[in-house]
Amino acid sequence: MKNLHILIAAFLMMLMSGSGLNAQITSSTFEISKNLDVFATMYKELNNNYVDELNHGELIKTGIDAILEKLDPYTVFISEAEIEDFNFMTTGQYGGIGALIHQQGDYIVISEPYENSPSMKAGLMHGDKILKVNDRDTRGKSVSDVSSVLKGQPGTRLKILVERSGEKAPIEIEVLRENVAIPNVTHYMMVDGNTGYIKLSGFTQNSGREFRDAFLKLRENQGMKSLIIDLRDNGGGLMNEAVNISNFFIRKGEVIVSTKGKTPDRNKAYKTFVQPIDTDIPIVVLVNRYSASASEIVAGAMQDLDRAVVIGERTFGKGLVQNIIPLSYNTQMKVTVAKYYIPSGRCIQAIDYGHRDSTGNGGKIPDSLINTFKTRTGRLVYDGGGITPDVVTEQPMLSNIAISLLSRYLVFDYANKFRREHASIPPAGEFQVTAGIYADFVEWLQDKDYDYVTRSEKMLDDLKKTAETEKYFSELKAEFEMLESKMKHNKQADLEKFGDEIKSLLRNEIVSRYYAQKGRVEVSVTEDPEIREAVKILSDQQKYKTILSGTTAKDTKS
16 A cells, blocks of 8 residues: 555656646646545545455455546446456357257256257257356356356366257267357348348457458359348447458448547547448448447448448437557546547537436437538438438337236247247248147146236226325226226237237248248348338439439438
């Protein structure tokens, strides 16, 4: 502790020299010095006098997190133990077994082995309940606890003891950890004779190369004449990869995104830097509320430059740029250093973290501060909250019974049962949940617990409580009882009423047991209303050009 004052002095010297200051201490520097001195003195006395031994690492980490919590949620401290997870976010690679896991009761369960992953090669299956890892009991452990044990140095082995439905005794499976690479392009295919489809799930290293390879294969080998780029649920990643992918369709020398920060070196314009591969192919970009960051750069640039029609929901609205700053002892800090602006000049950041409300939450940028911008052809676009699509769609809400079946893993468990009983199914795009399969599912549910409360029942219950509080209930008791009787849900009736919705969930889950993640994508393509709308617009070049020229009002689909 006696060296803390020396460290503070050293810190101040670095601060002044790094900022180009003279030896004269500014008011800002004095404020830092004073508060660091208070902190050092407080911590020294705490260490000297507190009744129990202090966990210094944990306390300091708590202090760091508390400081950063006052800023935006993207400015974070990355401890040495978290470096592997962070590397995965930027490279899409990690050492491990290659499987998604979830918690079901007291145990962690294999949700889905990645295609061609170590877990799949070793024979791990959907629904396998992990009992032990290297003879260590996993009962009661969290997903993060088990995940950290499953990850590790490529080339090392681990033993996993699993309980599998249909097997009398637990099975021990040895898995060789490998360098697992999660593809950015989840799947690509032809939707019809003319329209190609590329699902882009991330913007880690090499996403541009993966996207280019998929595009060229569709165009050169399968005769693609128009393209759907699916950025839904894509939370973003590396900004330079967003520029690379935009560059494939936008001529050389165009500004795709600009950054503006506190210091001049943060103010940069990122332009397309090579010749594009196709500036003419008609394109639709699909987005939703979970499309963020790099996804919004691509969608926004394509919209601002009138290069593609954007379809879907308003995007997340993350217009903040982070840089990684290395710290001592192999730690790092991810710091928000700038905001980014797309070609029209608009920033799409939705939350103002600099001005928090009384609860400490950043507020949405008010309508009064939202500005109007224009695309290259003069279409009106707006800042202050993500990308608003050219064709806005609404996602249908799942029924209460479907939510219950999903949250209780009953659709998941039935798909595992189906896989054990059926060696094969037709190709992913052709497989259907027949009346016979659905009847079997309904029969299988008979002894399962999946009760639920509908939204209408919840609202009626709230109204009843309010009426009781306000002393009106006795007068309205008969009416309430009549409404309760009519509104009370019937599970068997709901299984029939929402049968098509539940069949779609079953189809997606069953197909994944045979065709992995690619199968899920192929199934969704055949049922997706937004993809159907995209195909419709791409098939009608007059409508496509009309939307991009701004000569008609934006469409709204429900």
